[in-house]
Amino acid sequence: MSNTNSALPPNQVAAAVPARLHANESPYGVPADIWQEIEEQLATLELNRYPNRAMRLFHQALSEHTGFPEEMILAGNGLEEIILLLLVALGRKGRVILPTPTFFVYQQVATALDLSVVELPLIAESWQLNIPLIVEEAGQEEGLIIICRPNNPTGNVFPREDILRLLKETKLTVVVDEAYYGFSEETMLEDVPHHDRLIILRTFSKTYGLAGIRLGYLIAHPQLVEIIDKVRPTFNLNALTATIGRVALRRQQELFAPLPTVIAERNWLAAELAGIPEVTVYPSETNFILIKLPCAAAPLWQELRQVGIYVRQLGEEMPNYLRISVGLRLENEKLVSALRQLL
Ligand SMILES: Cc1ncc(COP(=O)(O)O)c(C=O)c1O
CATH class of the missing domain: 3.90.1150.10 (Aspartate Aminotransferase, domain 1)
Structure with missing residues (x-):
């Protein structure tokens, strides 16, 4: 286009x-010369084979790109698959706290899985996290809290200090969905090495402009990744998506233009x-x-x-x-x- x-x-x-x-x-749309590179790369695939190789190569490329070791990364068929996997793997450890309004899929999937969902409203109109309310509700119980940063549908970025406070004052595993990070340039990736209960989610759907390929990933402490990985289908990334993903990482600058x-x-x-x-x-x-x-x-x-x-x-x-x-x-x-x- x-x-x-x-x-x-x-x-x-x-x-x-x-x-x-x-x-x-x-x-x-995808620029013509990137399309050409995608076509060339796709033509090298053996589609009669399972995608082990394409998945491995994508994981390696993502590890190099992000600077995190492969055992801290889990990629999936869009963030929606990652959301499902992490709610299945971690959602029963305690309650699932959702500051609302938020991305509707979290409520939908957690409810469908019959998890114990607690919706805590954002402060009306400023759309900020109500930290005292969350801390009080969470107590010292284990559980999950899912925070989109920037938030969908409100569009704002919650202060990093608020998230760090939740990690410090509660025992919750904190999921920070950074689907829109490229528009705000705010990320908490650099906090991951210091917090074993922090999970960051990223997608290729928004800033890369590649919603059609279905590709997303999470970055977290290796122990958390291991738990979530147990519910991941063996070949959850197909060879075409994994291969396009590698091209996207290589051509990030142009895709972000x-x-x-x-x-x-x-x-x-x-x-x-x-x-x-x-x-x-x-x-x-x-x-x-x-x-x-x-x-x-x-x-x-x-x-x-x-x-x-x-x-x-x-x-x-x-x-x-x-x-x-x-x-x-x-x-x-x-x-x-x-x-x-x-x-
Ligand atoms: C906050 C948030 N997370 C995740 C997603 C889904 O991402 P994906 O396209 O990778 O499944 C969206 C899509 O709109 C979103 O707004």
Whole structure:
């Protein structure tokens, strides 16, 4: 897909193709020369064989890339698989604490597994962690707490000190989901060697712009990785994904090249949305923006769909909110002009 970030007159914007602003994907396709390298690498694979070799090579490359030894890394079929594996492996050790709102998959999977889930609300509107509440709830019991940093759907980054405090004052295993780290440039990877109860999650879906290949990984103390690895299917990465993953690590700089544009575009979109009367826009350090509407979100969401604009509704607890992914300028303009008309 070409970069169509040029401004169009509003009448042409209204006629633009469907705007996919609901899944926090990258609007940019893979550059042609990286595609070529992927094709060359894929052509060397023996697809009649199980993917041992491709998986091993990817693990080695990821170890070199991150600087962590292989026994501290576990890769999976997108972060969603990693989330499932870690909830299966660690979720029964105690309660699973979820500061909410958070990425819906955590609630969905933990509930489906019949785990003991405790939802603790973020502080309303500032969307910060309520640390005294979490510390009190956790007591000195073992268990899991899952924190997205930056958080989805609120878009903010919790202070690193808050997470360190949880590690110090509780016995919880702390999962920090860094799916959007590339937009905030905030990471707690360097804290992993000092904390044997800290797990960091990363994905290729957002900053690499490769949601389609399904690739994610976790980094943690070797003992934790060993426990989670016991529930991992032997060949959870297929040879194509593992091979594309290696190319992505090699070509990271080029794949990350659109990030400043996405961030500039996010800031443009936030300013435009803030200019619509009665719409509250929350600061974001991600590739999406949370907004609060003066009315119920559901009918508006439906009307937007009818004009080919897809955004995310946030369920019963957030009936007046929408989450909007940052798209190309054309898509963002289409959204803004539709909201101006509909509100
Ligand atoms: C916070 C968070 N974690 C994980 C994921 C899922 O990542 P993946 O595409 O690697 O399964 C998402 C996707 O939107 C997300 O927002």
